[in-house]
Amino acid sequence: MNNDKPRHLIAKYLAGECTPSEKQEVERWYDEYDAGNKKYLNDDAEEIKSSAERSFEELRERLALPVEVPGGQIKSFKVSVKVWLAAASILLVLSVGGYFLLGYSAKSQLTAQQETGPIKPGTNKAILTLPGGEKINLTDAGSGVLAKAGGISISKTADGQLVYQSSREDANISNGKVQYNTLSTPRGGQFQVILPDGSHVWLNSASTIVYPTAFTGKTRAVKLQGEAYFEVAKNKHMPFVVTTNKLDVKVLGTHFNVTAYDDDAAITTTLLEGSVQLNKGTVKAMLTPGLQGVAFNNQQNIAVQKANMEQVMAWRNGYFAFEDTSIKDVMKIAARWYDVEVSYHGSVENKKFGGSISRYKNITELLDNMSESGGFHYQIEGRRILLTD
Missing domain, CATH: 2.60.120.1440 (Jelly Rolls)
Structure with missing residues (x-):
């Protein structure tokens, strides 16, 4: 994924120029990063630690910059702890390069599964x-x-x-x-x-x-x-x-x-x-x-x-089969079989999906097929699945 968008949004976030939806998106990055990716930062990994230090230093420098406001006045921009953490987290992810952005990396998904075990079929x-x-x-x-x-x-x-x-x-x-x-x-x-x-x-x-x-x-x-x-x-x-x-x-x-x-x-x-x-x-x-x-x-x-x-007859014969079915309806069926809760962000629940797969595969195989063809992302936290555009 191109890093320009998250860097741009973080800059707007730090300057207090984000729209409500952009602000929510950046803070969601932090929430998802906090729930998954940061657990992969090994204290013994010098390269990651060095990248982190550089990212935090970059952030500190940006926080220290004055911000020009309408009317030509200059004020010192102060941010909350959560603002600082959210921005620092995303800069850290960008710097190490090994973590797919926005909390949708395979490692992020694997983290939650390692904690509770993979979500297996019924x-x-x-x-x-x-x-x-x-x-x-x-x-x-x-x-x-x-x-x-x-x-x-x-x-x-x-x-x-x-x-x-x-x-x-x-x-x-x-x-x-x-x-x-x-x-x-x-x-x-x-x-x-x-x-x-x-x-x-x-x-x-x-x-x-x-x-x-x-x-x-x-x-x-x-x-x-x-x-x-x-x-x-x-x-x-x-x-x-x-x-x-x-x-x-x-x-x-x-x-x-x-x-x-x-x-x-x-x-x-x-x-x-x-x-x-x-x-x-x-x-x-x-x-x-x-x-x-x-x-x-x-x-x-x-x-x-x-x-x-x-x-x-797909369920009776041991597989899922869908034809131009809304993601919301697909996940309602999947949720019953895998015993999971599903939530949505954006318009993803209205997208359509078609295809078939064994009901006896782990849920990640179904989600991978859906996300590749439907153009959306997913994140697993315990037995909760978030789908987003």
Whole structure:
């Protein structure tokens, strides 16, 4: 990066001529430098120490210069400690030359990662809550039978699936009450469950599904918050119903994906195989394979459109796929999977990104691809990511 801009801004900063946004930018340089780059200054590195001394001396000389103000008056310019530190820090970075400016160097990113470890992808982890309220941490649980009750056996397989097996038709009835289990994945987690009817469910990160320990009656009903992919066992006499906050998805036996996060603007159902009926109040819509229904939270209607199947199924198949997607939407998905917080500076969140990458790479690989194609920068501090123009 050309050093002229930061040197020019520092000069304006010291003269008190920065606009509010320029002043904020210089002080942000200091904050980011203070959080990362200065930790690389080794006290034993004579070359760096010498460069630092020269930079500080240069700064002292500039601080001592009088400043001419409107009206021809001359005054001695005094600056706060933070002004001095901010300017000194940037001059130091410029002098040693080995640190990429503005806090976006690979070393700056590496510093935060060394402190907390690299931000790794999510894994198979979830909490199973039994009818009586007992919680089983499936992340730590070994394979084999986890619980037995009312004729139901719950097991965890060696490849990380939760499986229900029933020996009685009325296994979900105990003292006249339907028994429900709750499977919840945290941010940075995913899990699979094979329901009592044989339906296979893949649960994405930060999601919850509630289901009976066995299905009886006229429907097979489950409740979903978050995202899940369903491969429903066929049963023409007992429709399978997924209930979300504002939409019901009714099927007989089919493959489909439902995205119903509370912080999304819409509930999206995408059909891969079979047929699906969507119900939102009195509004109904039918889907055929390759279509998706979008039910916006602030609208009563259900929009039916052609689906980008690769993008929809990417998470289920172990990768991210985006096509002209806003950076803000990309990072919302990534944040759930990597369990990170994201903030933005400037207009970067409105930029677009397209491409695909494995979900099992560290987050830096995704960010590197995005920053190279999108023309923005990123900085990692612990589990917080800052994106900026």
